[in-house]
Amino acid sequence: MFIEVSNLEMQYHKGTKALDNISLSIGEGVFGLLGENGAGKTTLMRILVTLMNQTSGTVNIDGTIINSKNASKTRCNIGYLPQELGLHPNLTVRETLDYFGILSLMSLSDRKKQIAILLEETNLEEHANKKIRQLSGGMKRRVGLAQAMLNNPNLIVVDEPTTGLDPEERIRIRMLISKISKGRTIILSTHVVEDVASICNKLAIMEKGEIIFTGSVPELINIANNHVFTKNVQNEAELIQFSKQHIITNSVYTSKGICVRFISDFKVEDSVAENPNIEDAYIYVRNTLHKKVSK
Template identity: 90%
Template sequence: MFIEISNLKKQYNNGPMALNDISLRIGEGVFGLLGENGAGKTTLMRILVTLMNQTSGLVNMDGTIINSKNASKIRCKIGYLPQELGLHPNLTIRETLDYFGILSLMSLSDRTKQIDILLEETNLEEHANKKIRQLSGGMKRRVGLAQAMLNNPSLLVVDEPTTGLDPEERIRIRMLLSKVSKGRTIILSTHVVEDVASICNKLAIMEKGKIIFTGSVPELINIANNHVFTKNVQNEAELIQFSKQHTITNSVYTSKGICVRFISDFKVEDSVTENSNIEDAYIYVRNLMDKKVSK
């Protein structure tokens, strides 16, 4: 599976561009779309799964152009988990998956076989007869992933799958996505940096409808090398003053005052150069974009 996105634009009702000249190539594995709410991630995904038409530009999926004419052909290859998936509270997990299978025109034998496989893969086997209203948020997200994989899609698109979940459930969802990525393409939209760092082969950072970075996690981290520092400040008043001049990514209270981790284009007095991580790099790239826009 490959996806080639060329000069994609989306504009709502003559307003600002929700997507502004997006070009990407996405191959097999987990591809991360990282960005704040409103960056354009959901709009891009809704176009990819044929729920919305672009204003201009092309999307080529394995040699088929995504448009209204080819929508039914494309949808056979796609599984989609939106940020908000409506699940009937009085249906059990198994009944819910069976219902989605019926909507996908799957035969009874195919539904039964695939549901059994997915219940095992998502660790929901022992909960199969629980009603949706009895489930935790994390379990509901796993049910959502199971329904998205019912037709064994070549492309799985998931929107903010770990938002609002506790750390243990977030890890479980990430491990599940990594497990099912073999032999297919997964597009993971998130604003949680740790999700991308954990499982994505490549990623793109979106900001205000534009792509401001695309590449691997190590390539992103390298961009911020020699731009991440720590420095001790004496008190909160000094911390507030320092934050007006530099972008702070973390601060820790110690016996020597407050240890501040920050992004800067230059080394300041009494600071120590640190190895960058993906969170540092993400903030650094967004700062670079802001500086270009302000010029």
């Protein structure tokens, strides 16, 4: 599946722009939408899954321009896991998936066959007869992913799937998303940098309704080359003063003082250049590069 988003804008009443001239090309694999809450990720995804109409611009999915006339047909080939998926606490996992299958107009035989496959794929077989209220947060997210896959869609859109999960469950969800991406397009919206670094082929960074970066993870990291340094400062007072001049990404207290990792356009005295990681690059693009472009 190929998605082409061109000059997309979403403007609410009173002139507030949630999306400002968004253009993206998204192919097969996992595509990450990275940005803080309020960056416009959810609005973009709701438009992509035909739950919201844009003010202007186009969404082209496999050669078809999506509009109000073909939205319902397009929706049948899209799986969507919103950040908050309402699951009835007294239904079992199997009953929940069957319920969503009925809403999707699936036949009884198709529902039984697909639910059996999905319970195995999401490692929920042994929990199939548990009620939703008995599940952990991570298991509920897996149920959510299973319902998004019921129609075996070519496009799956997931919104903040790992938020609030413990590290082990976050890894399980990431591995599951990576597993089901074969032969599909998955759009993953998150503010968790590690999620994008782990499984995304390409990503876009959103900031206040705009796209400020698109490319691969290595391309993003490469942007921050020669802009990440470490330096020892003596005490808290010096640290506070240093933070007024540079963007600090980490600080570690040692026997020699405080080792500060920071972002800068130039090497400062007694600092050491470091290889950037994806978190450094994300912060650099948001706080340094983007501000230069905006001026």
